[in-house]
Amino acid sequence: MSDSRFIPIPLIRTDPIDPKTAVSEADWTDADRAAIRTVHELYDEIDGMRGGYDRSLQRSIGPSELGTDCDKCFMRKMAEIPKSVHDNGSWKTQVGTYVHAGLEADFDRMFGHLGTRIAEGELTIDEYGGRILRGHCDMFVPNLREDQPQTDAFGVVVDWKIPSTDEDKRTGKLKPSATMAKVVAGKIGRQYLAQSMAYGHGWVRKGYNITHVVVFYIPSFGQLWDARPIIMRYSPEWAAWGIARWRAALDARDVFMSLGLDEEKAWRKIIDAQTKAGFCFSCKHYEELEESGGLSILNLNR
Secondary structure (H helix, E strand, C coil), X not given: CCCHHHCCCCCEEECCEEEEEECCHHHCCHHHHHHXXXXXXXXXXXXXXXXXXXXXXXXXXXXXXXXCCCHHHHHHXXXXXXXXXXXXXXXXXXXXXXXXXXXXXXXXXXXXXXXXXXXXXXXXXXXXXXXXXXXXXXXXXXXXXXXXXXXXXXXXXXXXXXXXXXXXCCCCCEEECHHHHHHHCCCCCHHHHHHHHHHHHHHHHCCCEEEEEEEEECCCCCCHHHCEEEXXXXXXXXXXXXXXXXXXXHHHHHHHHHCCCCHHHHHHHHHHCXXXXXXXXHHHHHHHHHHCCCCCCCCCCC
């Protein structure tokens, strides 16, 4: 957690208002100091909320990591290894978390009693090797026609994505991220593909017929109309690919444990054998903790 005491908070003159001129600290009143102290507290409180709700702090693997490009980080996630404290989630990530929470609250308020929109539905994707693969689907839209039983209805899975913005180095202005540029071109990576299809599989396990999956990209700046949804027919094959990868990791763990290794050492053997993707940003956060000796005891069997 950051310490806001090192963040400068200027007290601006209002006699007359001059945003460029701050009141000298020597002229601060007790009330001024109390107000500034309150603002620092707000910084720290928001930062505390970020640490408590940020999805990046979740250690147990979920559908969003099934298609992770970096094999080494995939296995670290399987082993439930924590990242360094420096990776508690950027503010860009937290903006996405707040957008998810707001959409969940509003959809639940407007449609929860009707059952036509199911926000943050909890799903069990698979059970294998003593572990359960769970996830929360951002939105599920079932067809609940009166003449059709609910378990026979089709369903549309929706996964919200909030791409961050990039800064144009030439102009200094914000611009859509590289992710949004790919989306506009109709491209989607295997990580999002595997994740969204895994959610579809979770709803299938609940008895629904899933026909489509939507990865709905909502920009963090601009207008809602700049959002780009990618609609795909549900693919059980892609869901099976992600689940098979998860199961294969558990099988590898069991093989090493059958040779006499404990679970921590078994995962370490597997992780060390993986190739690190050259573009993986998560690796450095795991490595920071490894170098500090913070991984002597893995948080397994949670």
